[in-house]
Amino acid sequence: MSRLALSDTDKQARDWFADTTKSLGCKVIVDAMGNQFAIREGLKEGPPTVAGSHLDTQPTGGRYDGILGVTAGIEMLRTLHNNSITTTFPVGVVNWTNEEGARFPISMVSSGVWAGSIPLSHAHDLKEVGTGSATMKSELERIGYLGDKDCSFEAVPLAAHFELHIEQGPILEAENRKVGIVQGVQAYKWFTVSVRGADCHTGTTSFSHRADALLVASKMIVYSHRAAARKGALASTGILTLKPGSTNTVPGSVDFSLDIRSPDNHIVSEVEADCKTAFAKIAAGEDVEGLNTDFVASSKSCSVDWKLDTDSPATKFHPECISCVEDAAKSIFGGETQALTKPMTSGAGHDSVYTSKRCPTTMIFVPSRDGVSHNPVEFTKPEDCAMGAQVLMQAVLRYDRKRAEGKV
Amino acid sequence: MSRLALSDTDKQARDWFADTTKSLGCKVIVDAMGNQFAIREGLKEGPPTVAGSHLDTQPTGGRYDGILGVTAGIEMLRTLHNNSITTTFPVGVVNWTNEEGARFPISMVSSGVWAGSIPLSHAHDLKEVGTGSATMKSELERIGYLGDKDCSFEAVPLAAHFELHIEQGPILEAENRKVGIVQGVQAYKWFTVSVRGADCHTGTTSFSHRADALLVASKMIVYSHRAAARKGALASTGILTLKPGSTNTVPGSVDFSLDIRSPDNHIVSEVEADCKTAFAKIAAGEDVEGLNTDFVASSKSCSVDWKLDTDSPATKFHPECISCVEDAAKSIFGGETQALTKPMTSGAGHDSVYTSKRCPTTMIFVPSRDGVSHNPVEFTKPEDCAMGAQVLMQAVLRYDRKRAEGKV
Numbered sequence A, B: 001m002s003r004l005a006l007s008d009t010d011k012q013a014r015d016w017f018a019d020t021t022k023s024l025g026c027k028v029i030v031d032a033m034g035n036q037f038a039i040r041e042g043l044k045e046g047p048p049t050v051a052g053s054h055l056d057t058q059p060t061g062g063r064y065d066g067i068l069g070v071t072a073g074i075e076m077l078r079t080l081h082n083n084s085i086t087t088t089f090p091v092g093v094v095n096w097t098n099e100e101g102a103r104f105p106i107s108m109v110s111s112g113v114w115a116g117s118i119p120l121s122h123a124h125d126l127k128e129v130g131t132g133s134a135t136m137k138s139e140l141e142r143i144g145y146l147g148d149k150d151c152s153f154e155a156v157p158l159a160a161h162f163e164l165h166i167e168q169g170p171i172l173e174a175e176n177r178k179v180g181i182v183q184g185v186q187a188y189k190w191f192t193v194s195v196r197g198a199d200c201h202t203g204t205t206s207f208s209h210r211a212d213a214l215l216v217a218s219k220m221i222v223y224s225h226r227a228a229a230r231k232g233a234l235a236s237t238g239i240l241t242l243k244p245g246s247t248n249t250v251p252g253s254v255d256f257s258l259d260i261r262s263p264d265n266h267i268v269s270e271v272e273a274d275c276k277t278a279f280a281k282i283a284a285g286e287d288v289e290g291l292n293t294d295f296v297a298s299s300k301s302c303s304v305d306w307k308l309d310t311d312s313p314a315t316k317f318h319p320e321c322i323s324c325v326e327d328a329a330k331s332i333f334g335g336e337t338q339a340l341t342k343p344m345t346s347g348a349g350h351d352s353v354y355t356s357k358r359c360p361t362t363m364i365f366v367p368s369r370d371g372v373s374h375n376p377v378e379f380t381k382p383e384d385c386a387m388g389a390q391v392l393m394q395a396v397l398r399y400d401r402k403r404a405e406g407k408v
Helices: A008-023 A067-082 A108-113 A118-124 A136-142 A211-231 A263-286 A319-339 A351-355 A382-404 B008-023 B067-082 B109-114 B120-124 B136-142 B213-229 B265-284 B319-340 B353-355 B382-404
Strands: A026-031 A036-040 A049-054 A091-096 A160-166 A179-184 A187-196 A232-238 A240-243 A253-262 A303-312 A341-346 A361-366 B027-030 B036-041 B049-053 B092-093 B160-166 B179-185 B187-196 B234-236 B240-243 B253-262 B304-313 B339-346 B361-366
Touching: A008 A026, A008 A036, A008 A067, A008 A091, A026 B187, A036 A067, A036 B187, A049 A067, A049 A351, A067 A091, A067 A160, A067 A351, A067 A382, A091 A382, A108 A118, A108 A351, A118 A136, A160 A351, A160 A382, A179 A187, A179 A319, A179 A382, A179 B067, A187 A211, A187 A263, A211 A232, A211 A240, A211 A253, A211 A263, A240 B240, A253 A263, A263 A303, A319 A341, A319 A361, A319 A382, A341 A361, A351 A361, A361 A382, B008 B027, B008 B036, B008 B092, B036 B067, B049 B067, B049 B120, B049 B353, B049 B382, B067 B092, B067 B160, B092 B382, B109 B120, B109 B240, B109 B353, B109 B361, B120 B136, B160 B319, B160 B382, B179 B319, B179 B382, B187 B213, B187 B265, B213 B234, B213 B253, B213 B265, B253 B265, B265 B304, B265 B319, B319 B339, B319 B361, B319 B382, B353 B361, B361 B382
Parallel strands: A049 A091, A049 A160, A160 A361, A179 A341, B049 B092, B049 B160, B160 B361, B179 B339
Antiparallel strands: A026 A036, A036 A091, A179 A361, A187 A253, A187 A303, A232 A253, A240 A253, B027 B036, B036 B092, B179 B361, B187 B253, B187 B304, B234 B253, B240 B253
């Protein structure tokens, strides 16, 4: 599945979204970022309670990431339409533009503009990755989705945002559960760690005369894993580059990424602080938990520098939204609710991170086979998709009832 | 200093070598690999005892690596010429072609052809690295150095080969010594180690569900260092590549180079065997010396594969040649000989590795500042170069005397 944002195939999916939701009695608003809001009238006026996600994918994406949240929202509209149900307040479905950040390199950029977190002009000027020269604005114009409506939470206010999404991790499947009730999105910080030693010949330089940047970086990577594990956090290195890069030259220079995550901002900071202290010692050749207990110590040491690339604090979802999802799950699973559901924290970012800044928000997870995502083999069983869609609709309707009862 | 083999600047250096040695009374033989043999007649006929090294450099090389051995040899010829000394047998100087392997990608290729270890046609057909299409043969023809003489130890036999070279390591400088008396060249094996796990999202995949190829590779790199250190050997990783290479994706695939060296072939094999056993355990998630004692073990494991890229057994230099160098050093350093010299094993390969297969051979090392080589800052003090040249000449003359006395 490859449907890059604002491509010709994305235009086809958008046209389908508009035609389908209009046929189900909705009006469709398109804003200046191409976000599509399909809104179905209620008995009373007011901002809609929506199901939202995205229809764009990674270059080699799966058929569920984002898409499930939008199509399940449309299924909700169809059910209401076919059964002639009118909600108290409007309900709707949102298709957010370029959530993946795969073609225009900021993830969740259009919910970010809507929330006021990213300037519109900055988003419009984003150039596509690779050798092309198209910008978000030029592509929005080209495919006819540069809407008249301002892209903002003030121009298009939402009462609440519910996002059904695949877990993209293995936990629900491993524990034989059906639904994750998402409490928030974990905090993360991304760093580039730079280790500098000295290039030298692998054959002529004894261990005692080396400042081996890769050996030092290897110890740091092992340490970061331990430090995160101790705190129930995550630490990961996905990029590592070295110089000069020859079999018989000890690398004098290594840069690696370090991604630290936890549901708790303080834990991220603690793991960061722990690693900063330990990395300095490792670079200086001091022992840290047996990692530097080499049989030959070196008289030379490395330097280490940290650069913060991204700082994304934890998001806590709205208790009333979470409670609607819990109640929806209970009505479906009954006595098995505890066995079949699990309170979870989203490991990855989603449009719901931005909507939660401007309206009550939560998410619903369904199982991912083997935890695989951003890959054509991404898979969620049809019955699991259906279960998620049912929880989504019931949660939206419960939220509408709470609004009607003046409880939110 | 950049003088790539068979370039226009290499032709200039070769012309200078030929003109200079001819002016010192030598005849100059050029063989089919462009090796230049400057030979000065002795009282008796026979193969020459030579000083040999190379005039080519790395793309950003130093002014000493190789060059010192040739220029010191020419200084020897000049001293003999100016003092009208005639040796018993011929003596000479050799400039071996493309020792560095920097332009035509086999190191020591022309001494390798001379020794019968590398087929002439294979060497002639070597293409220059980069985008050019020149071969060794076409460049030898272009600069006029494709000689008539067969390139072989039978067509141009040598009685003995002495090579003065900078240490390219920091030991002599660190220990305040002047001369390394080289006993041989250490054995080395080069491997590519491939670790395969599974790509996954850094935010959504708990440690217990990961098969993190980079974390596993990091533990292996730390282990290989320990395993080599225990045996007084060397293990080094100079290349590491990973896929897919994104901050928020755990790498499922890592390849790294492993270079294991020791003066003793058996030790190289022992370190290799130790690492093979340990790497398999590390990949499987079993503990090895505390490296796999993570706070969160994973239910998934990685696979590991080894590919042998190069196997170069240890070279032992000739005792009679070594003894000539020792005696030369004693005559210069007297009572300080033990303090100022050191028996050493060459960590790197040199033309002397190939000559030692076909004639008695040894090497003499002089200090390298900070152990730096293959770099413009490479430096050896003038007085250290002079001391090395003196030992070289005396060693060659002592070997000639031994021949005259029928002792070799």
